[in-house]
Amino acid sequence: MVTSEPRTRQVPAAGDRADGARPGRTPELLVLLCSAGAAVAAVAQPFVLGRTFDLLLRDGDAGGWLALSAGLLVGEMLLDSLTALFTGRCNAMWTAAIRSRAFAGLLGTAPDRARPHAPGDVGTRLTLNAADAGGAPAARAALAASLVTPMGALAALALVDVWVALCVLAGLPALALVLRSFARDSGASVAAYQHTQSQIASRLLEALDGTATIAAAGTSARERDRVLAPLPELAVLGRRMWTLHGRALGRSGVLVPLLILAATAVGGLRLASGALTVGGLLAACRYAQLTAGVGGAASLLGTVVRGREARARTLALERLPALTYGTRHVPPDGTGALELRGVRVVRDGRQVLRADDVRIPGGTTAAVVGRSGAGKSVLAAVAGRLIDPDEGHVLLDGVRLDRLTREALRTEVAFAFERPALGEGTVAEAVATGVRPVSRERIRQAAHAAGADGFVRRLPQGYDTPLPAAPLSGGEHQRLGLARAFAHAGRLLIMDDATSSLDTATEHEVDRALRRSPRPGTRLVVAHRPSVAGRADTVIWLDGGEVRAVGSHRELWNVTDYRAVFGVDGPGPPPAGRGPARLPEPEEARP
Secondary structure: OOOOOOOOOOOOOHHHHHHHHHOOOOHHHHHHHHHHHHHHHHHHHHHHHHHHHHHHHHHOOOOOHHHHHHHHHHHHHHHHHHHHHHHHHHHHHHHHHHHHHHHHHHEEOOOOHHHOOOOHHHHHHHHHHHHHHOOHOOOHHHHHHHHHHHHHHHHHEEEHHHHHOOOOOOHHHHHHHHHHHHHHHHHHHHHHHHHHHHHHHHHHHHHOOHHHHHHHHHHHHHHHHHHHHOHHHHHHHHHHHHHHHHHHHHHHHHHHHHHHHHHHHHHHHHOOOOOHHHHHHHHHHHHHHHHHHHHHHHHHHHHHHHHHHHHHHHHHHHOOOOOOOOOOOOOOOOOOEEEEEEEEEEOOEEEEEOOOOOOEOOOOOOHHHOOOOOOHHHHHHHHHOOOOEEEEEEOOOOOHHEEEOHHHHHHHHHEEEOOOOOOEEEHHHHHHOOOOOOHHHHHHHHHHOOOHHHHHHOOHHHOOOEHHHOOOHHHHHHHHHHHHHHHHOOOOOEEEEOOOOOHHHHHHHHHHHHOOOOOOOEEEOOOOOOOHHHHOOEEEEEEEEEEEEEEEEHHOOOOHHHHHHHOOOOOOOOOOOOOOOOOOOHHOOOO
16 A cells, blocks of 8 residues: 555635736737737738839839838738737636636635536536636737727828728728627627526536436436527527627628729729829728728627626626635634524525524534424534624634634634535545645544545555545445544534434444544534434524524423424434433523
8 A cells, every 4th residue: 555645735715816817918918919010010011012013113123122021921920820829828828817716716705605606507607608708818909909900001001092091991980880780789699698508507417417316217308308498599699699790791791892992993093193103003902901801800809799798707706705714813722612692694585594692612512403494504504614694603712713814714623514525636635635734644543433444445545546446335425524524623523414324333433433532622513313413412403593492412302393303203212322411501592
């Protein structure tokens, strides 16, 4: 077995990640400069070429001008190549930055604030939308540089022949109206298209997550229809987007040739009158083409519009309200005493949790019980500051959780969940992941306490087995999550339905291992089994989002409604546990 120390993965604060991810304006500036340089070369080329042509017709000697014309052509090609290079780099950097900032915002907020965004919607925002938004800065720079060509060409055309320039200028407002109409109409279509994309992705992920249920129920056809139901709407929106794009290109495709034809006719008349040379006519026709090329900006404008709408979707994740932290630390001599003072949590105008003056002495185990929807997971999240209460405060050893530093909070408070996310590293790395390093020996101790050491040792590479190569059952997966929580447990360990996949014997062994642990600490356990509540020092009974009573399991068992939580009708003796707890409780909390 490999004995090297596992790498401990630490996630930086959301604000740190977001600030460090911004690439700045340098890539965009390089695209602008190269694009503008290529545009200047393109504008200078017709004048030089026309001058070269006149000299060749007059005396056959145009060596210097011919070399200059070739140099401009080569320079334009090189600048176009650099533009393509810097555009790709700019797109990659901005896409990575946007994804990083959106992901940091998603992870830096309270879980319930991110819950309205379905996984498929989040995936769409972080992939397709981030890529579209990342392409917008380079497109904006190229669009700005593209204006150099028609403006410079128009100015040069005025120097060559003012009448031809006036003819071209008269047709430019029509081209501008085409672009304005395209930008106005395509914005709403792009936004609706991106929203419908996210709907399909969300439904697809839901279906993939429930493949076993779908197969067992024989509803694959109905589920396929449900996932693809928005597809006709997506097709309509897609056709509308391409119709708008094609309409803009079609209108400009008609206007541009007419404009060039009119400029050529005026130039021909000026040539016939002797006011314009052959080289001048050549330059005037080329400048008329470059000036009318403003219609070619429709593609760049479409990229900018699409990127703007996509950026609005990624910003929704980036600007999720972040949890803020304080500057304090818990006292060094604390034992993990937990207090909930006047706590209220309200969601959508409905109170989902009310906990007044609930005290859990340090070093004890408290079980949170109640029917489904009673607020057990909300209380667990508030107690460990995954969410902040709308009213009241939670204190750990006398210090409010919202005044602790991020490192102090996540060092002293550990969570174990029903469905832990272990990542894709090795088994040892999954257990070691946290805000502080964990030794190899501590990993083994935590795995042993969670009942995981035995099956981990039987894996092909033991603790160094990659998780994707480890065939874990639901219970084994849950035990690794417990091991990670045990490895990082400080003064408070919160177990939110974290033993639901364990059999009774394994659950009992986990409880015994925790009680034998030399590290003191308080444990808050969301319990569904009466045996778990019976082994706790005290029980917090939730009913309808409120703390109905606090007491020992044996004392509360005498209450009919309490027994009904566990599906027991008759009084009878309570399930075997540790006996009644002798803990001080507020008088109003006694049943």
